[in-house]
Amino acid sequence: MKRHILSHSVGTLLVWFGFAVLLIVAPKVFNQGASLSLLSQMGTLMIFGLSFNMLLGQGGMLSFGHAVYSGLGAFFAVHAMNLAAAGVLTIPVSLIPLVGGLAGMLFGILFGYVTTKKSGTTFSMITLGMVELVFACSLMFPKFFGGEGGISTNRVMGNPFLGITFGPQIEVYYLIAFWLFVSTVAMFAFTHTPLGRMINAVRDNPERAEFIGYDTQWVRYLTLIISAFFAGIAGGLSAINFEIVTAENVSALRSGAVLLFSFIGGIGYFYGPMIGAVAGVFLTVMLSDFTKAWQLYLGIFFIFIVMFAPGGIAGIWASYYRMFKFRKMRQIWPAFWKICCAGLLTVSGAIMAIEMLYQRSLGGDQEPIAKIAGVSLNVFESMPWCIAALLCLIGGVGFFFTQRRFIAVWNSAMAEIEVAILKGDA
Amino acid sequence: MEFTLITLLNGVSYGLLLFMLSSGLTLIFSMMGVLNFAHASFYMLGAYFAAMLSSHLGFWPALVLAPIAVGILGALVERFGLRRVHQYGHIPELLFTFGLSYVILEIVQLIWGRASIPYAIPAELDGPLFTLYTTTFPKYRAFMMLVAMVMLIAIYLLLTKTRIGLIIQAALTHPDAVEALGHNVPRVFMLVFGGGCALAGLAGVVGGNAFVTEPGMAATLGSIIFVVVVVGGMGSLGGAFIASLLIGILQTFAVALDYSLGSVLKFIGVGVQMTSPWYSLFSLTISQVAPVMPYLLLVLILIFRPRGLLGTREG
Numbered sequence: 258m259k260r261h262i263l264s265h266s267v268g269t270l271l272v273w274f275g276f277a278v279l280l281i282v283a284p285k286v287f288n289q290g291a292s293l294s295l296l297s298q299m300g301t302l303m304i305f306g307l308s309f310n311m312l313l314g315q316g317g318m319l320s321f322g323h324a325v326y327s328g329l330g331a332f333f334a335v336h337a338m339n340l341a342a343a344g345v346l347t348i349p350v351s352l353i354p355l356v357g358g359l360a361g362m363l364f365g366i367l368f369g370y371v372t373t374k375k376s377g378t379t380f381s382m383i384t385l386g387m388v389e390l391v392f393a394c395s396l397m398f399p400k401f402f403g404g405e406g407g408i409s410t411n412r413v414m415g416n417p418f419l420g421i422t423f424g425p426q427i428e429v430y431y432l433i434a435f436w437l438f439v440s441t442v443a444m445f446a447f448t449h450t451p452l453g454r455m456i457n458a459v460r461d462n463p464e465r466a467e468f469i470g471y472d473t474q475w476v477r478y479l480t481l482i483i484s485a486f487f488a489g490i491a492g493g494l495s496a497i498n499f500e501i502v503t504a505e506n507v508s509a510l511r512s513g514a515v516l517l518f519s520f521i522g523g524i525g526y527f528y529g530p531m532i533g534a535v536a537g538v539f540l541t542v543m544l545s546d547f548t549k550a551w552q553l554y555l556g557i558f559f560i561f562i563v564m565f566a567p568g569g570i571a572g573i574w575a576s577y578y579r580m581f582k583f584r585k586m587r588q589i590w591p592a593f594w595k596i597c598c599a600g601l602l603t604v605s606g607a608i609m610a611i612e613m614l615y616q617r618s619l620g621g622d623q624e625p626i627a628k629i630a631g632v633s634l635n636v637f638e639s640m641p642w643c644i645a646a647l648l649c650l651i652g653g654v655g656f657f658f659t660q661r662r663f664i665a666v667w668n669s670a671m672a673e674i675e676v677a678i679l680k681g682d683a
Numbered sequence: 684m685e686f687t688l689i690t691l692l693n694g695v696s697y698g699l700l701l702f703m704l705s706s707g708l709t710l711i712f713s714m715m716g717v718l719n720f721a722h723a724s725f726y727m728l729g730a731y732f733a734a735m736l737s738s739h740l741g742f743w744p745a746l747v748l749a750p751i752a753v754g755i756l757g758a759l760v761e762r763f764g765l766r767r768v769h770q771y772g773h774i775p776e777l778l779f780t781f782g783l784s785y786v787i788l789e790i791v792q793l794i795w796g797r798a799s800i801p802y803a804i805p806a807e808l809d810g811p812l813f814t815l816y817t818t819t820f821p822k823y824r825a826f827m828m829l830v831a832m833v834m835l836i837a838i839y840l841l842l843t844k845t846r847i848g849l850i851i852q853a854a855l856t857h858p859d860a861v862e863a864l865g866h867n868v869p870r871v872f873m874l875v876f877g878g879g880c881a882l883a884g885l886a887g888v889v890g891g892n893a894f895v896t897e898p899g900m901a902a903t904l905g906s907i908i909f910v911v912v913v914v915g916g917m918g919s920l921g922g923a924f925i926a927s928l929l930i931g932i933l934q935t936f937a938v939a940l941d942y943s944l945g946s947v948l949k950f951i952g953v954g955v956q957m958t959s960p961w962y963s964l965f966s967l968t969i970s971q972v973a974p975v976m977p978y979l980l981l982v983l984i985l986i987f988r989p990r991g992l993l994g995t996r997e998g
Contacts, residue, residue, distance in 0.1 A: 313774075317774065319777060319778070321781075371985050371986065374985055374989055375985075375989070377773060377774070378712075378716075378718040378773055378774070378777055379913065379917055381718065381774075382718065382909040382910075382912065383913060383981065383985065385906050385909055386906065386909065386910050386913070386977075386978045386981045387978070389906045389978055390978035390979070390981075390982070393974040393978070394975060397967060397971055397972065509902075509906070513781070513785075516778075516781070517782075517785075520778060550789070550793070552785070553786065553789040553790070553793065556782055556785035556786035556789055557786055559782040559785065560764070560782040560783065560786060563768060563775055563778050563779045563782055564764065564767055564768055564779065567771055567775055614794075615793060618794065618796060
């Protein structure tokens with residue numbers, strides 16, 4: 258299989274090289290304020306999302322409890338760091354993620370045996386049961402899980418190696434970037450191994466996979482163990498980054514978040530969850546500064562993606578890139594800008610209404626002013642509500658009339674592209 | 684004796700509430716293959732609708748109107764959301780309902796706030812029904828059991844004795860044949876989804892004032908009804924009934940028992956010291972372990988009987 262990876266075109270190598278360069282220069286480009294901490298969070302979330310997608314995207318296993326592995330990995334990592342600081346263990350900080358990974362793997366072996374007995378929707382329900390089980394246990398054993406306050410640690414410990422203490426955030430960022438690069442290469446390589454191919458087969462047609470002589474349960478089990486290992490690495494890195502691990506790390510909430518972000522990024526593409534991680538950190542950190550309704554927007558956006566663009570952001574990008582590559586943009590453009598305008602009107606009307614509603618329910622009578630994009634609106638006057646309703650109405654009607662045309666144009670362009678590809682192959 | 688009887692009654696009434704929820708979930712699942720992650724969210728909506736309606740119209744109209752409103756909402760969700768996602772397969776359907784549970788929670792918090800809202804038991808159902816030795820059994824608990832039993836019988840009669848029930852049953856196994864006979868199968872699906880949601884709404888109406896009506900109520904029951912459905916056997920109504928009662932009684936008993944492994948060992952003459960390495964494990968009381976019980980049951984069932992109590996198919 259090694260030969261197979263090496264024989265990939267120069268282009269692939271260039272992509273990996275570009276990824277490495279991007280990781281190295283990112284903190285130089287984004288150097289204001291909290292951006293370093295954001296980049297670190299994105300890095301850990303990328304590893305977590307990629308490991309999650311190993312199950313959902315590549316194996317068709319929708320897990321509601323993936324945070325179990327990253328969270329338990331984080332707890333083991335935090336205890337290992339505390340033991341190392343006390344002099345009981347000798348382990349450098351740079352290898353702590355490996356402790357998390359091994360712990361995640363251990364629990365993958367343990368829990369995966371039960372969860373992978375089933376596939377499809379039953380698997381999802383069992384993983385939800387698992388995460389509730391672990392979360393409930395975390396409150397029962399305060400010694401290990403630290404109860405409500407969690408377990409904290411100090412990442413500056415042991416002798417500095419080559420002057421690296423992991424005190425400054427930049428050193429932590431590069432540690433995360435290193436592990437991110439290694440994990441991404443490893444997880445990409447996994448997709449080309451026989452097991453990585455088999456899990457695709459098990460996802461697409463388990464019956465036929467069994468007929469060839471593979472045990473589908475065993476294939477799912479092995480994949481889950483490897484995925485749990487990488488989730489544990491992500492957990493270990495987050496333990497180093499935040500220097501605290503709480504019960505929230507093993508909760509259904511955390512598992513739901515990685516599911517949301519990975520799906521928004523696009524589970525059909527290897528790099529989808531990485532886009533999802535960037536979008537996710539932006540949404541949770543930046544959007545929550547702007548508006549109290551960010552979780553509502555996130556949920557609605559997620560439903561929108563599930564309904565209209567199951568390929569996620571990566572899928573949208575890929576199909577528009579294709580349109581561009583085959584010079585079809587001009588063909589779809591007239592219908593495209595109309596539907597975009599209609600959509601924009603609807604969205605702005607909806608945002609206006611939601612923001613005013615939030616102001617009304619949370620601000621009470623004292624604060625009747627909602628500020629949206631610098632404009633102050635009194636939520637007790639009827640005028641702003643009328644404007645919002647009008648925007649929604651115009652946008653909605655416009656959307657209704659333009660969508661049919663857009664879908665027709667889009668489908669015909671897609672069909673032409675397919676013909677062109679077939680001709681190219683012949 | 685007194686303790687056992689009262690706890691058993693409480694357990695049965697809690698179990699019946701679980702069944703009101705899991706029956707709708709099971710119906711929807713066995714018909715459409717859709718696992719409705721947002722099922723407990725509809726339960727929450729039922730409670731909130733009932734709290735609103737009962738403050739204006741009184742409890743009895745709310746008991747009828749709130750489930751109907753939830754049912755209509757569910758039917759709309761099926762018509763304009765799920766039906767579109769259906770073409771992508773069962774996992775995207777599950778993802779859709781997962782996103783829906785997120786949005787419903789946010790909207791509930793947006794309209795009614797993050798704190799619990801007042802939703803009182805109606806005066807005519809308040810108070811004790813009978814006294815057993817020294818403990819009283821509240822009227823409302825009995826009313827909950829009554830509603831659940833009436834609902835159970837109504838579903839049974841509807842599914843087995845009426846024409847629409849026969850069509851539903853046929854559409855369950857042979858949708859194509861039913862469609863060929865001239866029935867509108869997508870509309871049957873919409874009815875079933877709306878009906879299942881209405882059952883969840885009904886559970887919310889009677890559960891909302893027995894417990895607390897707050898935004899967290901969906902999350903507390905949501906994962907337990909999933910356990911009920913897996914333990915009972917995917918898609919089996921009878922299994923869901925047994926599993927609901929089992930888990931209801933198990934949890935109610937566990938919460939009330941204050942024994943730990945250590946105290947049992949002490950009883951048979953083995954003392955466990957504070958210093959022993961597994962002291963925290965030995966000192967856990969059964970009531971502390973209670974929240975974990977349903978999930979432990981789930982794991983045990985999956986290991987020893989993977990198709991569930993009354994399930995017929997391996998998944």
